[in-house]
Amino acid sequence: MANANPRSVDPLVVGKVIGDVLDMFVPVVEFTVDYGSKKIANGVEITPSSAAQKPSVHINGSPASPNLYTLIMVDPDAPSPSEPTFREWLHWVVTDIPEGSDASKGREVAEYIGPSPPTGIHRYVFALFRQREAMQVAQKPPESRGNFRTRQFAAANGLGLPVAALYFNSQKQSATNKKR
Known part of the structure; x- marks a missing residue:
């Protein structure tokens, strides 16, 4: 992984994650996302087969801290361009x-x-939110994965702005490349 400043939102602005998925925020927490030996850095390319199994996501900080977090993973490029309003495809939600x-x-x-x-190339965004308390976020899955909005979910659950975010790019693999 490149030694990018984890406190910088510049790659998220350039990748249009801020704007398309998230509002401008100040990163205050560091976290890592690993698919096996592949570490996620903003804008890195990961093949679908490399990301087929859930990643290891570690939130840096003190285990003695009372802070709890919610992690959301979405694909903001899944909707049809003909959709009148922008929606995301939900891939994962973990709370507490x-x-x-x-x-x-x-x-x-x-x-x-x-x-x-x-x-085409799709962005897969991991957004991390700090919770105010345990069980703050509804413990039932959203009704539709294909009609998800990260901002709306955060607002409905009192999460506010994210405290960190990462994204990677992925594109369809040919059948011969899937075996690698």
């Missing part, structure tokens, strides 16, 4: 993740679905 821990210690609200871009 303790600081200094990983997502496996939280509550999986929407089970992980790996990337499967039908055409």
Whole structure:
């Protein structure tokens, strides 16, 4: 992974994550996302087969901290361009993740679905939100994965702005490349 400043939102602005998915925010937490030996850095390319299994997500900080987090993973490029309003495809929601821990210690609200871009390059965004209390976020999955809005979900659950975000790019693999 490049030694990018984790506190910088510049790659998120350039990649249009801020604007399309998230509002401008100040990163205050560091977290890592790994698919096996592949570390996610903003804008890196990951094949769908490399991301088929849920990643390891670790939130840096003190395990003694009372802070809890919600992680949301979406594909903002899934909707048809003919859609009158912008929507995202939901890939994963985990709530009540303790600081200094990983997502496996939280509550999986929407089970992980790996990337499967039908055409073109798709962005897959991980947005991290700090919760004010345990069980703050509804513990039932959203009604539709294909009609999801990160901003709306955060507002409905009192999460405010994200505290960190990362994204990667992925595109459809040919059948011969899937075996690699």
